[in-house]
Amino acid sequence: MRRLVLGIMLLSPPALADVAPPRPAPVKPKPAEAKFPLPKDATGGESAPGGGGKIVMHQVPRGRDAVITEVRELLKKGGWTVVKDEASPSGRAIRLEVKQGATVIKASFTGDATRTAIILTLP
DSSP states (O other): OHHHHHHHHHHHHHHTTSOOOOOOOOOOOOOOHHSSOOOOEEEEEEOTTSSTTTTEEEEEESSSHHHHHHHHHHHHHHTOOOEEEEEOTTTEEEEEEETTTTEEEEEEEOOOOSSSEEEEOOO
């Protein structure tokens, strides 16, 4: 009798509806992201939904062109090699692929004259 009651309680829809799905643990930044030179006023660093911790987004409260120029200088000073430097087909984003040693990171810069989003794709 006890098994029957337990089975009914476990299989009934209200019992299953009360259980919340587990939340994923926050993803810590990888060492590659810590090495990528970001402007000092960059904020964020959250993992993008669905990116599995490999896509990280930052915000900068300045125009895109100024931020890209600054990051290019920081990359050069940090010993990074720019492998690709191209505009997106729509022209609304600039895409860089940079390499330092065996580490390759893709960075996209999008935004307008007042703010910039930096999207990093980590190895």
